[in-house]
Amino acid sequence: MxxxxxxxxxxxxxxxxxxxxxxxxxxxxxxxxxxxxxxxxxxxxxxxxxxxxxxxxxxxxxxxxxxxxxxxxxxxxxxxxxxxxxxGMPSDIAKGPETVVIVGGGVGVACTPIIAQAAKDAGNYVIGIIGARNKSLLILEDEMREICDELFVTTDDGSYGIKGFASGPLQTLCESGRKIDKVWIIGPGMMMKVTSGVTKPYGIKTYVSLNPVMVDGTGMCGSCRVVVGGEMKFACVDGPEFDAHLVDWDDLLARQRMYLAEEKESVAYHEE
Ligand code: FES
Structure with missing residues:
Protein backbone atom coordinates (compact mmCIF):
# COMPACT_ATOMS: atom_id res chain seq x y z
CA MET A 1 0.00 0.00 0.00
CA GLY A 88 8.56 5.87 -19.88
CA MET A 89 11.63 7.72 -21.07
CA PRO A 90 12.98 10.79 -19.28
CA SER A 91 12.90 14.21 -20.95
CA ASP A 92 15.74 14.85 -23.40
CA ILE A 93 17.45 17.53 -21.33
CA ALA A 94 20.92 18.48 -22.50
CA LYS A 95 23.68 19.98 -20.44
CA GLY A 96 23.57 23.75 -20.88
CA PRO A 97 23.96 26.39 -21.78
CA GLU A 98 20.88 26.09 -23.99
CA THR A 99 17.81 28.26 -23.98
CA VAL A 100 14.71 26.17 -23.41
CA VAL A 101 11.07 27.16 -23.26
CA ILE A 102 8.62 25.13 -21.17
CA VAL A 103 4.98 25.72 -22.07
CA GLY A 104 2.09 24.40 -19.97
CA GLY A 105 -1.63 24.72 -20.52
CA GLY A 106 -4.42 23.89 -18.02
CA VAL A 107 -3.63 20.81 -15.97
CA GLY A 108 -0.48 20.38 -18.08
CA VAL A 109 1.09 23.21 -16.07
CA ALA A 110 1.42 20.70 -13.22
CA CYS A 111 4.08 18.85 -15.21
CA THR A 112 6.17 21.91 -16.06
CA PRO A 113 8.13 22.57 -12.81
CA ILE A 114 9.91 19.21 -12.82
CA ILE A 115 11.11 19.72 -16.41
CA ALA A 116 11.97 23.36 -15.80
CA GLN A 117 13.96 22.44 -12.69
CA ALA A 118 15.83 19.63 -14.48
CA ALA A 119 16.67 21.99 -17.35
CA LYS A 120 17.81 24.65 -14.89
CA ASP A 121 19.93 22.16 -12.91
CA ALA A 122 21.63 21.18 -16.19
CA GLY A 123 22.78 24.77 -16.65
CA ASN A 124 20.18 25.97 -19.13
CA TYR A 125 18.38 29.31 -19.42
CA VAL A 126 14.73 28.50 -18.79
CA ILE A 127 11.76 30.48 -20.06
CA GLY A 128 8.36 29.37 -18.76
CA ILE A 129 4.96 30.04 -20.30
CA ILE A 130 1.91 28.89 -18.34
CA GLY A 131 -1.71 29.42 -19.26
CA ALA A 132 -5.23 28.67 -18.13
CA ARG A 133 -8.78 29.52 -19.20
CA ASN A 134 -9.05 32.07 -16.37
CA LYS A 135 -7.25 33.24 -13.23
CA SER A 136 -9.00 30.79 -10.89
CA LEU A 137 -7.77 27.83 -12.95
CA LEU A 138 -4.13 28.93 -13.09
CA ILE A 139 -1.83 26.71 -11.03
CA LEU A 140 1.78 26.68 -9.77
CA GLU A 141 2.64 30.21 -10.83
CA ASP A 142 4.83 30.84 -7.75
CA GLU A 143 6.72 27.59 -8.20
CA MET A 144 7.41 28.27 -11.87
CA ARG A 145 8.40 31.88 -11.14
CA GLU A 146 10.97 30.64 -8.67
CA ILE A 147 12.54 28.16 -11.10
CA CYS A 148 12.39 30.01 -14.41
CA ASP A 149 14.65 32.84 -15.56
CA GLU A 150 11.60 34.39 -17.25
CA LEU A 151 7.93 33.53 -16.89
CA PHE A 152 4.97 34.54 -19.03
CA VAL A 153 1.43 33.94 -17.78
CA THR A 154 -1.65 33.89 -19.99
CA THR A 155 -5.37 33.50 -19.46
CA ASP A 156 -7.82 32.91 -22.30
CA ASP A 157 -10.25 35.52 -20.95
CA GLY A 158 -7.63 38.09 -19.88
CA SER A 159 -8.60 37.87 -16.19
CA TYR A 160 -4.85 37.66 -15.34
CA GLY A 161 -1.57 38.06 -17.18
CA ILE A 162 -1.49 38.27 -20.96
CA LYS A 163 -4.89 37.78 -22.62
CA GLY A 164 -4.95 34.80 -24.98
CA PHE A 165 -3.42 31.37 -25.30
CA ALA A 166 0.03 30.19 -24.20
CA SER A 167 0.96 30.06 -27.88
CA GLY A 168 0.96 33.90 -27.94
CA PRO A 169 4.16 34.54 -25.95
CA LEU A 170 5.79 31.59 -27.73
CA GLN A 171 5.01 33.18 -31.08
CA THR A 172 6.44 36.50 -29.85
CA LEU A 173 9.64 34.79 -28.65
CA CYS A 174 10.07 33.00 -31.98
CA GLU A 175 9.47 36.19 -33.96
CA SER A 176 11.93 38.13 -31.79
CA GLY A 177 14.81 36.16 -33.25
CA ARG A 178 16.07 35.11 -29.83
CA LYS A 179 17.97 31.86 -29.86
CA ILE A 180 15.73 29.05 -28.64
CA ASP A 181 17.19 25.55 -28.61
CA LYS A 182 14.30 23.42 -27.38
CA VAL A 183 10.66 23.77 -26.46
CA TRP A 184 8.46 21.51 -24.34
CA ILE A 185 4.67 21.81 -24.58
CA ILE A 186 2.41 20.02 -22.14
CA GLY A 187 -1.36 20.28 -22.04
CA PRO A 188 -4.53 19.01 -23.70
CA GLY A 189 -4.03 17.36 -27.11
CA MET A 190 -5.52 20.16 -29.15
CA MET A 191 -3.48 22.78 -27.26
CA MET A 192 -0.24 20.84 -27.94
CA LYS A 193 -1.14 20.43 -31.61
CA VAL A 194 -1.84 24.13 -32.12
CA THR A 195 1.04 25.42 -29.97
CA SER A 196 3.63 23.17 -31.58
CA GLY A 197 2.58 24.64 -34.94
CA VAL A 198 4.18 27.91 -33.76
CA THR A 199 7.71 26.50 -33.58
CA LYS A 200 7.54 24.40 -36.75
CA PRO A 201 8.39 27.19 -39.26
CA TYR A 202 11.41 28.10 -37.11
CA GLY A 203 12.75 24.54 -37.01
CA ILE A 204 12.95 24.54 -33.21
CA LYS A 205 13.11 21.08 -31.66
CA THR A 206 9.80 20.75 -29.84
CA TYR A 207 8.65 18.00 -27.50
CA VAL A 208 5.14 17.17 -26.40
CA SER A 209 4.08 14.74 -23.68
CA LEU A 210 1.38 12.51 -25.17
CA ASN A 211 -1.45 11.12 -23.10
CA PRO A 212 -3.22 8.34 -25.01
CA VAL A 213 -5.27 5.65 -23.27
CA MET A 214 -2.93 3.29 -21.39
CA VAL A 215 -3.51 -0.06 -19.69
CA ASP A 216 -0.32 -1.88 -18.66
CA GLY A 217 2.21 0.91 -19.25
CA THR A 218 4.93 -1.56 -20.16
CA GLY A 219 4.57 -1.97 -23.93
CA MET A 220 2.47 -5.14 -23.95
CA CYS A 221 -1.16 -4.18 -24.58
CA GLY A 222 -0.79 -1.75 -27.49
CA SER A 223 -3.52 0.58 -26.23
CA CYS A 224 -1.20 3.59 -26.11
CA ARG A 225 -0.06 3.41 -29.73
CA VAL A 226 0.60 6.70 -31.46
CA VAL A 227 1.91 7.49 -34.92
CA VAL A 228 5.12 9.54 -34.96
CA GLY A 229 7.06 10.20 -38.16
CA GLY A 230 4.87 7.65 -39.94
CA GLU A 231 5.85 4.88 -37.51
CA MET A 232 3.77 3.30 -34.80
CA LYS A 233 5.16 3.96 -31.32
CA PHE A 234 4.00 3.02 -27.85
CA ALA A 235 3.73 6.13 -25.70
CA CYS A 236 4.40 4.15 -22.52
CA VAL A 237 7.82 2.84 -23.51
CA ASP A 238 8.94 4.96 -26.49
CA GLY A 239 7.57 8.17 -24.95
CA PRO A 240 5.60 9.76 -23.45
CA GLU A 241 7.56 12.68 -24.97
CA PHE A 242 7.86 12.83 -28.74
CA ASP A 243 8.93 15.27 -31.44
CA ALA A 244 5.81 17.42 -31.77
CA HIS A 245 6.40 18.10 -35.45
CA LEU A 246 6.28 14.39 -36.29
CA VAL A 247 3.14 13.45 -34.31
CA ASP A 248 0.03 12.41 -36.25
CA TRP A 249 -2.30 14.64 -34.29
CA ASP A 250 -5.52 13.59 -36.04
CA ASP A 251 -4.86 9.97 -35.12
CA LEU A 252 -4.01 10.87 -31.51
CA LEU A 253 -7.06 13.09 -31.00
CA ALA A 254 -9.38 10.47 -32.53
CA ARG A 255 -7.97 7.73 -30.28
CA GLN A 256 -8.35 9.92 -27.19
CA ARG A 257 -12.08 10.23 -27.98
CA MET A 258 -12.61 6.48 -28.49
CA TYR A 259 -14.01 5.74 -25.04
CA LEU A 260 -15.72 9.06 -24.27
CA ALA A 261 -19.21 7.50 -24.26
CA GLU A 262 -18.13 4.72 -21.88
CA GLU A 263 -16.38 7.25 -19.61
CA LYS A 264 -19.53 9.37 -19.40
CA GLU A 265 -21.64 6.30 -18.72
CA SER A 266 -19.27 5.19 -15.95
CA VAL A 267 -19.26 8.63 -14.27
CA ALA A 268 -23.07 8.78 -14.44
CA TYR A 269 -23.36 5.24 -13.01
CA HIS A 270 -21.11 6.04 -10.04
CA GLU A 271 -22.88 9.32 -9.33
CA GLU A 272 -26.29 7.67 -9.14
FE1 FES B 1 0.01 -0.97 -23.02
FE2 FES B 1 1.52 1.10 -23.71
S1 FES B 1 -0.05 1.03 -22.21
S2 FES B 1 1.48 -0.87 -24.60
Missing amino acids: YEIVKAHALSEAVFEMWIRAPQVARNAQAGQFCIIHPDGAGERVPLTISGTEGDLIRISFMAIGTTTKLLATLSAGDCLRDVVGPL
Whole structure:
Protein backbone atom coordinates (compact mmCIF):
# COMPACT_ATOMS: atom_id res chain seq x y z
CA MET A 1 0.00 0.00 0.00
CA TYR A 2 1.17 3.52 -0.77
CA GLU A 3 0.36 6.21 1.75
CA ILE A 4 -0.92 9.60 0.67
CA VAL A 5 1.12 12.04 2.74
CA LYS A 6 -0.34 15.32 1.47
CA ALA A 7 -3.36 16.04 -0.71
CA HIS A 8 -4.94 19.31 -1.71
CA ALA A 9 -6.67 21.13 -4.54
CA LEU A 10 -4.55 23.42 -6.73
CA SER A 11 -7.68 24.90 -8.29
CA GLU A 12 -11.34 23.97 -8.49
CA ALA A 13 -10.43 21.36 -11.12
CA VAL A 14 -6.89 20.16 -10.39
CA PHE A 15 -5.70 18.16 -7.40
CA GLU A 16 -2.21 17.40 -6.14
CA MET A 17 -1.00 14.53 -3.98
CA TRP A 18 2.31 13.56 -2.44
CA ILE A 19 2.55 9.77 -2.12
CA ARG A 20 5.11 7.71 -0.23
CA ALA A 21 6.65 5.51 -2.93
CA PRO A 22 10.39 5.25 -2.13
CA GLN A 23 11.45 3.08 -5.09
CA VAL A 24 9.61 5.28 -7.56
CA ALA A 25 10.86 8.50 -5.99
CA ARG A 26 14.45 7.29 -5.96
CA ASN A 27 14.50 6.51 -9.67
CA ALA A 28 12.12 9.04 -11.23
CA GLN A 29 13.37 11.61 -13.71
CA ALA A 30 11.63 14.56 -15.37
CA GLY A 31 9.21 13.46 -18.07
CA GLN A 32 8.44 10.02 -16.62
CA PHE A 33 5.11 8.83 -15.30
CA CYS A 34 3.58 6.29 -12.96
CA ILE A 35 0.40 4.22 -13.06
CA ILE A 36 -1.93 4.49 -10.10
CA HIS A 37 -4.47 1.83 -9.17
CA PRO A 38 -6.29 3.30 -6.18
CA ASP A 39 -8.33 0.35 -4.96
CA GLY A 40 -7.40 -2.59 -7.16
CA ALA A 41 -10.88 -2.66 -8.70
CA GLY A 42 -11.17 0.17 -11.23
CA GLU A 43 -9.01 1.39 -14.05
CA ARG A 44 -5.28 2.04 -13.89
CA VAL A 45 -4.54 5.73 -14.33
CA PRO A 46 -1.28 6.96 -15.91
CA LEU A 47 -0.11 10.21 -14.31
CA THR A 48 3.06 12.20 -14.86
CA ILE A 49 5.39 12.30 -11.87
CA SER A 50 5.36 16.04 -11.30
CA GLY A 51 7.92 16.15 -8.51
CA THR A 52 9.91 14.11 -6.00
CA GLU A 53 11.13 14.83 -2.48
CA GLY A 54 12.90 12.13 -0.47
CA ASP A 55 10.62 9.09 -0.45
CA LEU A 56 7.70 11.02 -1.92
CA ILE A 57 6.41 11.52 -5.43
CA ARG A 58 3.99 14.21 -6.50
CA ILE A 59 1.13 13.57 -8.89
CA SER A 60 -1.40 16.06 -10.20
CA PHE A 61 -4.68 15.28 -11.90
CA MET A 62 -7.98 16.68 -13.04
CA ALA A 63 -11.01 15.00 -11.48
CA ILE A 64 -13.00 14.22 -14.61
CA GLY A 65 -13.33 10.41 -14.83
CA THR A 66 -14.61 7.79 -12.40
CA THR A 67 -11.19 6.97 -10.96
CA THR A 68 -9.82 10.52 -10.82
CA LYS A 69 -13.02 11.61 -9.07
CA LEU A 70 -12.43 8.82 -6.55
CA LEU A 71 -8.80 9.92 -6.15
CA ALA A 72 -9.95 13.47 -5.43
CA THR A 73 -11.95 12.23 -2.41
CA LEU A 74 -8.84 10.74 -0.77
CA SER A 75 -6.77 12.66 1.74
CA ALA A 76 -3.59 12.44 3.81
CA GLY A 77 -3.42 9.12 5.65
CA ASP A 78 -5.39 7.20 2.99
CA CYS A 79 -3.54 4.60 0.93
CA LEU A 80 -3.39 3.60 -2.71
CA ARG A 81 -3.31 -0.07 -3.67
CA ASP A 82 -0.64 0.23 -6.42
CA VAL A 83 1.79 2.83 -7.69
CA VAL A 84 3.96 1.51 -10.53
CA GLY A 85 6.86 3.50 -11.91
CA PRO A 86 8.83 5.31 -12.97
CA LEU A 87 7.65 4.46 -16.49
CA GLY A 88 8.56 5.87 -19.88
CA MET A 89 11.63 7.72 -21.07
CA PRO A 90 12.98 10.79 -19.28
CA SER A 91 12.90 14.21 -20.95
CA ASP A 92 15.74 14.85 -23.40
CA ILE A 93 17.45 17.53 -21.33
CA ALA A 94 20.92 18.48 -22.50
CA LYS A 95 23.68 19.98 -20.44
CA GLY A 96 23.57 23.75 -20.88
CA PRO A 97 23.96 26.39 -21.78
CA GLU A 98 20.88 26.09 -23.99
CA THR A 99 17.81 28.26 -23.98
CA VAL A 100 14.71 26.17 -23.41
CA VAL A 101 11.07 27.16 -23.26
CA ILE A 102 8.62 25.13 -21.17
CA VAL A 103 4.98 25.72 -22.07
CA GLY A 104 2.09 24.40 -19.97
CA GLY A 105 -1.63 24.72 -20.52
CA GLY A 106 -4.42 23.89 -18.02
CA VAL A 107 -3.63 20.81 -15.97
CA GLY A 108 -0.48 20.38 -18.08
CA VAL A 109 1.09 23.21 -16.07
CA ALA A 110 1.42 20.70 -13.22
CA CYS A 111 4.08 18.85 -15.21
CA THR A 112 6.17 21.91 -16.06
CA PRO A 113 8.13 22.57 -12.81
CA ILE A 114 9.91 19.21 -12.82
CA ILE A 115 11.11 19.72 -16.41
CA ALA A 116 11.97 23.36 -15.80
CA GLN A 117 13.96 22.44 -12.69
CA ALA A 118 15.83 19.63 -14.48
CA ALA A 119 16.67 21.99 -17.35
CA LYS A 120 17.81 24.65 -14.89
CA ASP A 121 19.93 22.16 -12.91
CA ALA A 122 21.63 21.18 -16.19
CA GLY A 123 22.78 24.77 -16.65
CA ASN A 124 20.18 25.97 -19.13
CA TYR A 125 18.38 29.31 -19.42
CA VAL A 126 14.73 28.50 -18.79
CA ILE A 127 11.76 30.48 -20.06
CA GLY A 128 8.36 29.37 -18.76
CA ILE A 129 4.96 30.04 -20.30
CA ILE A 130 1.91 28.89 -18.34
CA GLY A 131 -1.71 29.42 -19.26
CA ALA A 132 -5.23 28.67 -18.13
CA ARG A 133 -8.78 29.52 -19.20
CA ASN A 134 -9.05 32.07 -16.37
CA LYS A 135 -7.25 33.24 -13.23
CA SER A 136 -9.00 30.79 -10.89
CA LEU A 137 -7.77 27.83 -12.95
CA LEU A 138 -4.13 28.93 -13.09
CA ILE A 139 -1.83 26.71 -11.03
CA LEU A 140 1.78 26.68 -9.77
CA GLU A 141 2.64 30.21 -10.83
CA ASP A 142 4.83 30.84 -7.75
CA GLU A 143 6.72 27.59 -8.20
CA MET A 144 7.41 28.27 -11.87
CA ARG A 145 8.40 31.88 -11.14
CA GLU A 146 10.97 30.64 -8.67
CA ILE A 147 12.54 28.16 -11.10
CA CYS A 148 12.39 30.01 -14.41
CA ASP A 149 14.65 32.84 -15.56
CA GLU A 150 11.60 34.39 -17.25
CA LEU A 151 7.93 33.53 -16.89
CA PHE A 152 4.97 34.54 -19.03
CA VAL A 153 1.43 33.94 -17.78
CA THR A 154 -1.65 33.89 -19.99
CA THR A 155 -5.37 33.50 -19.46
CA ASP A 156 -7.82 32.91 -22.30
CA ASP A 157 -10.25 35.52 -20.95
CA GLY A 158 -7.63 38.09 -19.88
CA SER A 159 -8.60 37.87 -16.19
CA TYR A 160 -4.85 37.66 -15.34
CA GLY A 161 -1.57 38.06 -17.18
CA ILE A 162 -1.49 38.27 -20.96
CA LYS A 163 -4.89 37.78 -22.62
CA GLY A 164 -4.95 34.80 -24.98
CA PHE A 165 -3.42 31.37 -25.30
CA ALA A 166 0.03 30.19 -24.20
CA SER A 167 0.96 30.06 -27.88
CA GLY A 168 0.96 33.90 -27.94
CA PRO A 169 4.16 34.54 -25.95
CA LEU A 170 5.79 31.59 -27.73
CA GLN A 171 5.01 33.18 -31.08
CA THR A 172 6.44 36.50 -29.85
CA LEU A 173 9.64 34.79 -28.65
CA CYS A 174 10.07 33.00 -31.98
CA GLU A 175 9.47 36.19 -33.96
CA SER A 176 11.93 38.13 -31.79
CA GLY A 177 14.81 36.16 -33.25
CA ARG A 178 16.07 35.11 -29.83
CA LYS A 179 17.97 31.86 -29.86
CA ILE A 180 15.73 29.05 -28.64
CA ASP A 181 17.19 25.55 -28.61
CA LYS A 182 14.30 23.42 -27.38
CA VAL A 183 10.66 23.77 -26.46
CA TRP A 184 8.46 21.51 -24.34
CA ILE A 185 4.67 21.81 -24.58
CA ILE A 186 2.41 20.02 -22.14
CA GLY A 187 -1.36 20.28 -22.04
CA PRO A 188 -4.53 19.01 -23.70
CA GLY A 189 -4.03 17.36 -27.11
CA MET A 190 -5.52 20.16 -29.15
CA MET A 191 -3.48 22.78 -27.26
CA MET A 192 -0.24 20.84 -27.94
CA LYS A 193 -1.14 20.43 -31.61
CA VAL A 194 -1.84 24.13 -32.12
CA THR A 195 1.04 25.42 -29.97
CA SER A 196 3.63 23.17 -31.58
CA GLY A 197 2.58 24.64 -34.94
CA VAL A 198 4.18 27.91 -33.76
CA THR A 199 7.71 26.50 -33.58
CA LYS A 200 7.54 24.40 -36.75
CA PRO A 201 8.39 27.19 -39.26
CA TYR A 202 11.41 28.10 -37.11
CA GLY A 203 12.75 24.54 -37.01
CA ILE A 204 12.95 24.54 -33.21
CA LYS A 205 13.11 21.08 -31.66
CA THR A 206 9.80 20.75 -29.84
CA TYR A 207 8.65 18.00 -27.50
CA VAL A 208 5.14 17.17 -26.40
CA SER A 209 4.08 14.74 -23.68
CA LEU A 210 1.38 12.51 -25.17
CA ASN A 211 -1.45 11.12 -23.10
CA PRO A 212 -3.22 8.34 -25.01
CA VAL A 213 -5.27 5.65 -23.27
CA MET A 214 -2.93 3.29 -21.39
CA VAL A 215 -3.51 -0.06 -19.69
CA ASP A 216 -0.32 -1.88 -18.66
CA GLY A 217 2.21 0.91 -19.25
CA THR A 218 4.93 -1.56 -20.16
CA GLY A 219 4.57 -1.97 -23.93
CA MET A 220 2.47 -5.14 -23.95
CA CYS A 221 -1.16 -4.18 -24.58
CA GLY A 222 -0.79 -1.75 -27.49
CA SER A 223 -3.52 0.58 -26.23
CA CYS A 224 -1.20 3.59 -26.11
CA ARG A 225 -0.06 3.41 -29.73
CA VAL A 226 0.60 6.70 -31.46
CA VAL A 227 1.91 7.49 -34.92
CA VAL A 228 5.12 9.54 -34.96
CA GLY A 229 7.06 10.20 -38.16
CA GLY A 230 4.87 7.65 -39.94
CA GLU A 231 5.85 4.88 -37.51
CA MET A 232 3.77 3.30 -34.80
CA LYS A 233 5.16 3.96 -31.32
CA PHE A 234 4.00 3.02 -27.85
CA ALA A 235 3.73 6.13 -25.70
CA CYS A 236 4.40 4.15 -22.52
CA VAL A 237 7.82 2.84 -23.51
CA ASP A 238 8.94 4.96 -26.49
CA GLY A 239 7.57 8.17 -24.95
CA PRO A 240 5.60 9.76 -23.45
CA GLU A 241 7.56 12.68 -24.97
CA PHE A 242 7.86 12.83 -28.74
CA ASP A 243 8.93 15.27 -31.44
CA ALA A 244 5.81 17.42 -31.77
CA HIS A 245 6.40 18.10 -35.45
CA LEU A 246 6.28 14.39 -36.29
CA VAL A 247 3.14 13.45 -34.31
CA ASP A 248 0.03 12.41 -36.25
CA TRP A 249 -2.30 14.64 -34.29
CA ASP A 250 -5.52 13.59 -36.04
CA ASP A 251 -4.86 9.97 -35.12
CA LEU A 252 -4.01 10.87 -31.51
CA LEU A 253 -7.06 13.09 -31.00
CA ALA A 254 -9.38 10.47 -32.53
CA ARG A 255 -7.97 7.73 -30.28
CA GLN A 256 -8.35 9.92 -27.19
CA ARG A 257 -12.08 10.23 -27.98
CA MET A 258 -12.61 6.48 -28.49
CA TYR A 259 -14.01 5.74 -25.04
CA LEU A 260 -15.72 9.06 -24.27
CA ALA A 261 -19.21 7.50 -24.26
CA GLU A 262 -18.13 4.72 -21.88
CA GLU A 263 -16.38 7.25 -19.61
CA LYS A 264 -19.53 9.37 -19.40
CA GLU A 265 -21.64 6.30 -18.72
CA SER A 266 -19.27 5.19 -15.95
CA VAL A 267 -19.26 8.63 -14.27
CA ALA A 268 -23.07 8.78 -14.44
CA TYR A 269 -23.36 5.24 -13.01
CA HIS A 270 -21.11 6.04 -10.04
CA GLU A 271 -22.88 9.32 -9.33
CA GLU A 272 -26.29 7.67 -9.14
FE1 FES B 1 0.01 -0.97 -23.02
FE2 FES B 1 1.52 1.10 -23.71
S1 FES B 1 -0.05 1.03 -22.21
S2 FES B 1 1.48 -0.87 -24.60
